[in-house]
Amino acid sequence: MSGEAADASTPDASAPLLDVTDVHTYYGESHILEGVSLSVDRGEAVALIGRNGVGKTTTLRSVLGLTPPREGTVRLAGEDVTGRPTNEVARRGVGWIPEERRVFSQLTVAENIRIAAPADADTQAALDRAYDTFPALGERPNANAGALSGGQQQMLAIARGLVGDNDLLLVDEPSEGLAPQIVADVAEALAAVAEETTILLVEQNLPLAMDLADRFYLLDNGQVVADGEATRGVTEDEEIRRYLSA
């Protein structure tokens, strides 16, 4: 028994990087997540798909502690982080690339990257890494982030997640509101990021999600209703299409 308790509070390299078990999350009295369970192993890219409003973003917010679950557990490498402050969860290696990007519009591109790098990190190395991955950002390091195009802001949001030296990136709707050509650029960037970081991806663009992910979970009404290997075939699956279009 004491061994189990110790396992729950300390990192375990053999445990899934992220393990969400029977999570129930509410907004006020609205019951949004009704027992969500999922896991993500190290090195995987996992897609969370579903219609608008079924709880995909809330799942990410529950993992981060931004909207803490009332029931259930969230474990990072076996360590129980349920209800911990968001900054603690983030410092355990969880990065967030939120819906609508949320770059700091009054800060410059370079400042957005610097603030995302750990306090003790080599700032110049972080900037170099971001600009190597996204050369367009390196061309305007002193521009206010608010002056960038939507696609460049998305690049900046991804760069911010990249330089945080995160073990797990929670990526929320990266293609939302972007032109098709820009979506292709973002997908390419995310594919490069996925080669070195574990990703939990929320995405409504099903072909994009299936191209990027190794596995998927389908969410409906706050519950996981299907899961499996992510292949292009999933986009043709009648049952899944029914859930997504309902």
Added chain:
Amino acid sequence: MSLAVPLVAFLDALGQFLRPSTLAEVILNGLSKAALYAMIAGGLTLIFGLMGVLNFAHGSLTMFGAYLGGLVLVLAVGQATGPLARVAYFFVAVVVVFGALAGLGGALEVGLIRPLYDRPPIYQILLTFGVTLVLDEAARIVVSFYGLQPISDWQAALGTKPGPLSASYEFAGVSVSGLALFEILVGAATVAAVWGFLTRTRYGLVVRAGSEDSEMTEALGIDVRRVFTTVFALGAGIAGVAGLLLAWDPVWGASVPLASETLLPAFVVVIIGGLGTFRGTVYAALLVGLVDASMTWWFVNAVDFSGLPQMTIFLILVLVLVVKPQGLFGVAEVGGH
């Protein structure tokens, strides 16, 4: 004929006002007012920008700084203390006041304001308004007990000012008081220090990011609540140092009503500059200081109605709110937690 007389008087006054020596004096007086406004309002805007809290207790913190700093000076300065030593004691008082007020501000944030962050803003407004009533009454009781004029200026503190700061100086026909120059120097140094902190340090970067989106900042692994406490303490400390400076200024002086006398112009400056933007607050302080000094000259030298200079500040406020409701440098939304 009846219109010609005031017109001639006006043109005569305009001629005097536009003389280089008069303009230089007005600008120097305006800068000294701006320095004080920037110091008082700077902390207020930092706190609002990051936390979304309108701190009604800010004026009381300035008043506490005036009394505490005055006390340090009264205890340290004697009849025989020379001017340089008095200035040195002033900077000792700066350290004491900043430390004490920052500690008080930090304790207020952690103990009283923090539990209310998740509630609507009206809770924080009512709380800080309640705090200002308690602080003002506490100050009134203490200064009455020790017989230190709670309503009028504390003369003993005013008396610790070194002679050269009470004197006026002439440069190329321009007359300026030593105190005005000292206020400009201290105010400029404070603004430069805060600006350097915000733009040259990682902590300042965190404050600016947190002012824009505290949830996103938290998700980058930064303990935003700790930053809230630091900024509240910093704002309270600067308000206290501004109060210390006012304890030497005969226009203000250390008194209990100083709390409300400073809070109102501070709010005006913060609103004109744009709630939550330090840069806007500094520019607004310059605008308000210079307009205030100009109008003071006009209503002292051309029109005998000394109540009007204050009114012009509020007219600027109304004008800005009508033309640009978010203030000169304001963004659509700040604060939030």
